[in-house]
Amino acid sequence: MYQAFLIKYAEIGIKGKNRYKFENALCEQIRYRINKIEGQFEVVRKQGRIFVEAKGNFDFDDVIEAMSRVFGISSISPVEVIEKKDWESLTKAVGDFIERQYSERNFSFKVKSRRSDKHYPYTSPEICVEMGSYLLNRFPGLSVNVHDPEVYIWVEVREKAYVYSKVYQGACGMPLGTNGKAMLLLSGGIDSPVAGYMIAKRGVYIDAVYFHAPPYTSERAKQKVVDLAKLVSGYAGKIRLHVVNFTDIQMYIYEQCPHEELTIIMRRYMMRIAETLAKESGCLGLITGESIGQVASQTMQSLAATNDVCELPVYRPLIGFDKQDIVNIAEKIHTYETSIQPFEDCCTIFVAKHPVTKPELRVIRRSEEKLAEKIDQMVQEALDTVEVIEISE
Amino acid sequence: MEAYLDNAATTRAFPEVKEVMVKLLEEEFGNPSSRHTKGIAAEQYVKEARNVIAGSLKCQPKEIVFSSGGTESNNIALLGSALANRRAGKHIVTTRIEHPSIHEPLLFLEEMGYQITYLPVDKNGQVSVSAVEDALRDDTILVSVMYVNNEVGSVQPIEEIGQMLQKKKPGILFHVDAIQAYGKYKIIPKKCNIDLMSVSAHKIHGPKGVGFLYIKDGIKIRPILFGGGQQNGMRSGTENVPGIAGMAAAVEIMYQGQAAKREKMYQLKHTFMQKLQEIHGATIHAVDGIPIEETAPHIVSVGFDGVKSEVMLHALAQEGVYVSSGSACSSNHPALSGTLQAIGVNPKLLDATLRFSFSVETTEEEIAYAIRAIEKVLPVLRKFIRH
Numbered sequence: 001m002y003q004a005f006l007i008k009y010a011e012i013g014i015k016g017k018n019r020y021k022f023e024n025a026l027c028e029q030i031r032y033r034i035n036k037i038e039g040q041f042e043v044v045r046k047q048g049r050i051f052v053e054a055k056g057n058f059d060f061d062d063v064i065e066a067m068s069r070v071f072g073i074s075s076i077s078p079v080e081v082i083e084k085k086d087w088e089s090l091t092k093a094v095g096d097f098i099e100r101q102y103s104e105r106n107f108s109f110k111v112k113s114r115r116s117d118k119h120y121p122y123t124s125p126e127i128c129v130e131m132g133s134y135l136l137n138r139f140p141g142l143s144v145n146v147h148d149p150e151v152y153i154w155v156e157v158r159e160k161a162y163v164y165s166k167v168y169q170g171a172c173g174m175p176l177g178t179n180g181k182a183m184l185l186l187s188g189g190i191d192s193p194v195a196g197y198m199i200a201k202r203g204v205y206i207d208a209v210y211f212h213a214p215p216y217t218s219e220r221a222k223q224k225v226v227d228l229a230k231l232v233s234g235y236a237g238k239i240r241l242h243v244v245n246f247t248d249i250q251m252y253i254y255e256q257c258p259h260e261e262l263t264i265i266m267r268r269y270m271m272r273i274a275e276t277l278a279k280e281s282g283c284l285g286l287i288t289g290e291s292i293g294q295v296a297s298q299t300m301q302s303l304a305a306t307n308d309v310c311e312l313p314v315y316r317p318l319i320g321f322d323k324q325d326i327v328n329i330a331e332k333i334h335t336y337e338t339s340i341q342p343f344e345d346c347c348t349i350f351v352a353k354h355p356v357t358k359p360e361l362r363v364i365r366r367s368e369e370k371l372a373e374k375i376d377q378m379v380q381e382a383l384d385t386v387e388v389i390e391i392s393e
Numbered sequence: 394m395e396a397y398l399d400n401a402a403t404t405r406a407f408p409e410v411k412e413v414m415v416k417l418l419e420e421e422f423g424n425p426s427s428r429h430t431k432g433i434a435a436e437q438y439v440k441e442a443r444n445v446i447a448g449s450l451k452c453q454p455k456e457i458v459f460s461s462g463g464t465e466s467n468n469i470a471l472l473g474s475a476l477a478n479r480r481a482g483k484h485i486v487t488t489r490i491e492h493p494s495i496h497e498p499l500l501f502l503e504e505m506g507y508q509i510t511y512l513p514v515d516k517n518g519q520v521s522v523s524a525v526e527d528a529l530r531d532d533t534i535l536v537s538v539m540y541v542n543n544e545v546g547s548v549q550p551i552e553e554i555g556q557m558l559q560k561k562k563p564g565i566l567f568h569v570d571a572i573q574a575y576g577k578y579k580i581i582p583k584k585c586n587i588d589l590m591s592v593s594a595h596k597i598h599g600p601k602g603v604g605f606l607y608i609k610d611g612i613k614i615r616p617i618l619f620g621g622g623q624q625n626g627m628r629s630g631t632e633n634v635p636g637i638a639g640m641a642a643a644v645e646i647m648y649q650g651q652a653a654k655r656e657k658m659y660q661l662k663h664t665f666m667q668k669l670q671e672i673h674g675a676t677i678h679a680v681d682g683i684p685i686e687e688t689a690p691h692i693v694s695v696g697f698d699g700v701k702s703e704v705m706l707h708a709l710a711q712e713g714v715y716v717s718s719g720s721a722c723s724s725n726h727p728a729l730s731g732t733l734q735a736i737g738v739n740p741k742l743l744d745a746t747l748r749f750s751f752s753v754e755t756t757e758e759e760i761a762y763a764i765r766a767i768e769k770v771l772p773v774l775r776k777f778i779r780h
Contacts, residue, residue: 215707215770216777254777 003081005063006164007050010074010172025175025203026050026072032237033066036393046158047116051079064168069235071201072178073170077154085161087122091134094155094163098135101165108145109135113155120157127155174203176237181205182315183278184232184287185270186241188224188343191289191318193232193335194326198317199287200236207281208232208239208391209274211246221343226389231335234393242277243387246270249378256370259352263297264359265368267306269379275310276383285313291321296355305359395713396759396766400596401543401573401692401750402717407598407646410639413438414600417635425632426623435634442641449648450590450607451581458606458627459637463572463593464494466606469628470568470589471498473614474535475507478566482532483507488520488549489735490542495570496731499537517688518547518679518736522557535566540574544732544748545679546692548574555586566612572596572604576647577655577690588612594636598752599643603636647753654753658690661751661760665693668764672771674698678746679736691751694733696742697767700774705747708774712766717748 007030015022027043027050034041039058044051052063060078067076082093098105113127122130132144135153156162184196186208196206210225222243233239253265274286290298297306307314318326330336368375397405417438423431425439443454450456460466475485487499489511499509510528514520525536536558538549551569558567568589571580575590576597582590589612593604608614608627620629647654663685669675678694697705702718709716733743749763 215709215711216704218703218707219710251777 003054004079004162005052005054005067006077006079006162007052007067007073008075008077008170009050009072010170011072011174022072022175022178023050025177026070028177029070029072029175029237030067033070034063037062037066039063053081068168068171070175071171071173071203071235072175074172075170076168077164078166078168079162079164082161082163085117085120085157087130090155090157090161091131093161094131094153095135095138097163098139098153098165102151104141105139106141107150108143108148109151109153110144110146110149111135111153111155113157115157117157117159127157131155171201171235173201176200176203176205179203180284181207181282182285182287183274183281183283184208185274185289186210186225186229186232187289188221188228188339188341189289190323190330190336190339191291191294191326192287193228193289193339194329194333195287195289195315195317196232197235197329197333197335199315200232206232206236206239206287207242207278207283209242209244209277211244211270211273213247213250214245216247216250218343220341224338224341224343226391227338228335229389229391230393231333231338233391235333237392239391240281241389241391243389244273244277244382245385245387246382249375249382252371252374252378257367260354260356261359261364261367262352263355264302264305264364265371267297267302268309268364268368269375271306271309271314273379273382275312277386278312283312285315286310287315287317289318289326290316291318291323291326294323296357299357301358301360302356305361305364308361394758394762395715396763397715398749398751398755398759398763399715399717400752400755401748403595403601404598404752405754406595406600406639407643409642409646410599413642414635414639417638421634425634426621435632438634438638439632442637445641446605446644449644452583452607453610455625456607456610458608458624459632460604460606460628461602461633462595462604463492463570463591466572466591466593466604467492467494467570468498469606469614469617470591471495471502471535471537472617474566474568474589474612475502475505476615476617477613478534481564482530482534484510484530484533485535485537486510486512486525486528486533487537488512488514488539490514490518490544490547490732491537491539492543492570492572495537495539514547514735516679516681516737517683518542518545518732520549522550522553525554526557526561529562529565533562533565535568537568537570539570539572540580541571541577541689541692542679542732543573543692545694545736546573546689546750547679547736548687548689551580551587552585555584559586573689573692576644576651577658579648579651582607582609589614594640594643597643597647598754599640600636603633603640605640655690658751658753658755659685661755661757662688662690662693664757665749665760665764668760669693669695669767672767674775676739676742678733678738693749694746695749696738696746697771698742698745700745700771702745702747705745705770705774708770709747709763709766712770714763714766717750718744718746 030043040055042053080097111128111131113124115124136142151165153165179202182199182204184206186192200206208229212222229239229241249269257265278286293299421434423435425432425436443457446457447454503509512520512524540551541548555567558565566588569587571590572593575592588609590607595601616627618629623629666677676696680688706718
């Protein structure tokens with residue numbers, strides 16, 4: 001029965017002169033999502049509002065689900081469009097709306113109204129009062145509460161009239177494409193997909209890089225990462241996933257360097273490769289799922305040691321999060337189930353029994369000198385053989 | 394080159410299997426329960442398949458019940474006989490090396506108040522007849538023993554157990570999980586005193602999703618699926634006609650010159666084992682001091698000292714050699730193999746063991762290629778032992 005959805009947006013509202021850029025980006029994202037579901041829709045902007053208008057049949061839940069994945073939207077309200085807006089038709093239509101929407105009409109309410117059609121015979125406050133009294137007469141179970149009502153009934157009079165009362169929570173954040181692009185280091189774990197989601201939420205497009213170490217990591221582990229990227233792209237849009245064959249580098253480090261430093265040195269090379277790929281594809285930063293102290297390679301000293309090799313900023317949105325906080329988000333965005341499938345990734349397979357937890361940069365750099373003979377060539381080879389997978393949901 | 398040596402997980406379907414299945418999907422697609430001619434035509438195929446399979450077991454056609462495969466057959470056999478005999482007793486005897494599709498239903502029955510005795514096996518994965526005999530009680534209703542173990546290829550003394558049961562306690566039902574044995578051995582249930590026997594089609598070059606349970610005439614079993622009453626109410630649900638006909642086509646081929654086919658697989662196994670013995674740090678499980686003929690012709694379980702099986706498996710796959718770690722059906726669970734533990738494999742080999750399994754299609758070239766691949770990847774992987 002709904003013919004339109006009113007989209008209210010989050011922080012864009014407070015932007016200054018370049019607000020139109022944000023609104024355009026938001027409309028584009030809404031079109032991208034809405035075109036993926038069945039039905040015909042039009043996205044229109046009117047007087048600082050965005051409407052998604054349905055032409056013909058559609059599935060209500062599909063629309064709400066699609067819209068709840070668009071960053072920049074604070075709420076979605078299904079709206080009924082009332083073509084005949086003379087007072088008698090309007091009051092009846094609003095009454096019918098209440099009847100359809102609420103099977104038990106025993107709640108407190110308040111009418112809120114907006115009138116942009118200044119020729120309409122009632123002013124906004126008058127619409128509120130008169131509509132309220134009409135509804136009270138028609139439904140004796142209702143009561144008015146202007147301070148803390150259970151239901152707000154919105155009536156807007158424009159070239160047509162609109163009524164809505166239900167509000168669905170949006171994803172908030174900023175529309176994708178308003179903040180450039182960044183390269184996500186995606187492992188098969190719980191944290192990195194969440195990190196990607198959080199940065200994407202700030203309007204940033206995501207590319208991703210995965211380090212594959214066959215035969216030490218299986219095809220299934222790689223498939224798991226592809227699956228995770230797909231889930232993240234359900235929010236973050238298209239993702240180019242770069243699969244780097246890391247086996248030779250990993251084994252070379254293993255042969256040449258002290259084993260307790262293996263993870264740190266390995267991660268430094270991952271960062272170096274990720275940064276090269278990031279620069280090649282126009283990314284403005286790197287994203288990792290690191291959180292202080294979670295594992296040996298994420299102590300303050302270890303983070304400093306991996307950070308040392310990067311010129312681009314490294315964004316670590318989970319840095320102050322507890323594991324449970326991260327798990328909660330992973331569950332919300334449905335990546336958790338996939339993340340906990342038990343396949344080894346290249347970080348876990350060679351782990352030393354007692355890795356260093358307080359690496360000294362000086363020592364690590366000296367260890368890396370032992371790689372001088374072959375490492376540049378190996379890194380180049382890894383970059384030359386990158387497999388790029390275009391991910392979209 | 395490729396060498397598919399994971400035939401205990403599943404096999405490639407014979408071309409004849411595909412042919413009859415396509416015909417049944419495209420042309421004779423009727424429901425055997427329909428009264429019209431299309432239904433009767435489909436029913437003919439099911440009947441004919443039943444005759445073929447009964448012929449291979451020298452049993453009556455009505456003793457064959459079609460199912461969705463090995464797991465379902467095992468479930469019907471265990472749950473169905475436990476339910477039908479719960480007044481006679483609640484004790485069941487089995488071994489410690491059964492497949493999960495035996496083990497799990499038994500755990501369920503334990504929850505329901507049944508008592509299960511799990512018999513140990515020796516280092517070659519064999520249970521002794523006297524151990525079975527000693528475990529029998531007055532309230533024992535069922536003995537369930539697998540014919541060929543899926544992980545290490547040990548063969549149980551099925552005929553001897555059957556004869557012992559007939560002599561000592563003829564009332565006790567005898568179930569045999571023959572999923573890895575049927576097609577490789579000539580099995581005559583009557584001769585072995587088998588009351589129930591499970592078989593799966595895709596282990597013998599038939600299609601996946603179909604199998605059968607032999608139920609000796611006169612044995613009381615409660616069905617576990619209820620519905621339209623097909624197959625005399627034993628297993629409701631429209632018969633998987635293409636699958637059943639495909640399975641029968643595979644059975645016919647498997648049992649043509651069956652002894653010679655088995656002999657050929659033993660030769661391959663012999664060659665493979667000889668080559669393996671030349672490889673440093675390779676230990677073949679469950680073949681200690683017994684002739685090769687007392688083990689299954691198609692399964693070789695090998696531990697490679699110092700190499701994680703998972704990693705070795707992927708390295709071999711890169712070379713085009715396909716094998717399993719532990720048993721393929723449960724390999725997705727990182728848990729260590731119950732069978733390997735039960736036969737007392739050195740703990741350091743528990744997660745360093747691979748299973749190579751052959752079929753009637755396996756060639757000497759494949760075996761030689763697999764050996765070369767092992768010799769190639771092993772030294773590389775051994776350099777990177779976890780410390």
